Amino acid sequence: MKHEPVLFNEILESLIPSRTDGTIVDATLGLGGHAEGVLERHPSVRLIGIDRDPEALERSRQRLARFGDRVTLVRGLHESLIDILKQSGTETISGLLADLGVSSMQLDDASRGFSFRYDAPLDMRMGPEGTTAADLVSSLDEYELARILRDYGEEPMARRIARAIVAARSEAPIETTSRLAEIIRGVKRPRFGDIDPSTLTFQALRIATNEELTGLDRFLDDAVSVLESGARIAIISFHSLEDRIVKRAFRRLEGECTCPRNLPVCGCGAKEIVNVLTHRPVTASEEEIARNPRSRSAKLRVAEKL
Numbered sequence: 001m002k003h004e005p006v007l008f009n010e011i012l013e014s015l016i017p018s019r020t021d022g023t024i025v026d027a028t029l030g031l032g033g034h035a036e037g038v039l040e041r042h043p044s045v046r047l048i049g050i051d052r053d054p055e056a057l058e059r060s061r062q063r064l065a066r067f068g069d070r071v072t073l074v075r076g077l078h079e080s081l082i083d084i085l086k087q088s089g090t091e092t093i094s095g096l097l098a099d100l101g102v103s104s105m106q107l108d109d110a111s112r113g114f115s116f117r118y119d120a121p122l123d124m125r126m127g128p129e130g131t132t133a134a135d136l137v138s139s140l141d142e143y144e145l146a147r148i149l150r151d152y153g154e155e156p157m158a159r160r161i162a163r164a165i166v167a168a169r170s171e172a173p174i175e176t177t178s179r180l181a182e183i184i185r186g187v188k189r190p191r192f193g194d195i196d197p198s199t200l201t202f203q204a205l206r207i208a209t210n211e212e213l214t215g216l217d218r219f220l221d222d223a224v225s226v227l228e229s230g231a232r233i234a235i236i237s238f239h240s241l242e243d244r245i246v247k248r249a250f251r252r253l254e255g256e257c258t259c260p261r262n263l264p265v266c267g268c269g270a271k272e273i274v275n276v277l278t279h280r281p282v283t284a285s286e287e288e289i290a291r292n293p294r295s296r297s298a299k300l301r302v303a304e305k306l
């Protein structure tokens with residue numbers, strides 16, 4: 001099955017380069033679908049693609065090979081944007097896009113351990129380095145586990161699930177997705193028509209494993225700082241935690257005061273740096289959702305540098 005990038009047409013309509021021969025950054029390259037569309041639509045644009053997953057980078061390298069030296073691919077984190085641009089000799093960019101979260105390729109690869117639908121090692125890493133989800137569930141205390149499930153999964157039964165995990169691991173290590181899902185379902189019974197009881201816990205552990213929310217605010221500030229005047233930043237998020245951070249960051253960068261209302265004088269130093277083009281997020285059409293159900297939760301926000 002051919003990879004279908006989420007909100008593909010909406011990204012192409014939104015991400016208009018500030019210079020026809022400028023540089024666009026795809027900060028979460030994945031399988032390169034959005035990047036391919038940008039390169040096709042803007043034949044003089046160069047593109048820097050960043051991803052932490054070596055397998056995704058290799059597949060993108062093959063997909064984008066026909067664009068030759070217009071494409072530079074870098075293995076790294078989008079949070080390292082400034083350093084990556086310095087290493088490539090790029091001072092400013094004509095646009096940036098980021099498709100946050102886990103890719104379809106990673107979700108569908110049972111060996112990566114992202115999904116409770118497969119019996120696999122409890123890994124959940126987007127790249128080959130770092131702490132696995134199994135490491136987290138085996139080492140964190142009940143309080144910290146509950147905090148992660150509550151803060152990153154918005155799981156209403158976070159404390160009970162954390163307690164069950166700690167009790168279960170005292171009997172045997174929790175090393176597979178199926179065992180973790182079984183523990184969760186022992187606490188949170190499935191209900192007809194509801195999402196799987198494991199969904200929110202798996203989301204929370206994936207976010208914690210990959211530190212997905214850590215540094216997102218700084219990344220957005222860094223991205224805007226290197227945009228040329230008139231350049232756009234387009235961010236796709238897939239859950240309310242990410243979208244909330246993007247929404248608040250864009251409002252702040254648009255100059256909205258973030259001080260408490262009872263302060264007589266603004267002390268946050270808000271300055272208008274961007275014009276937010278999507279005060280309500282762009283979402284997938286019914287047609288796209290029918291073709292690609294994972295697009296249902298996607299939200300696109302776009303801002304333009306003044």
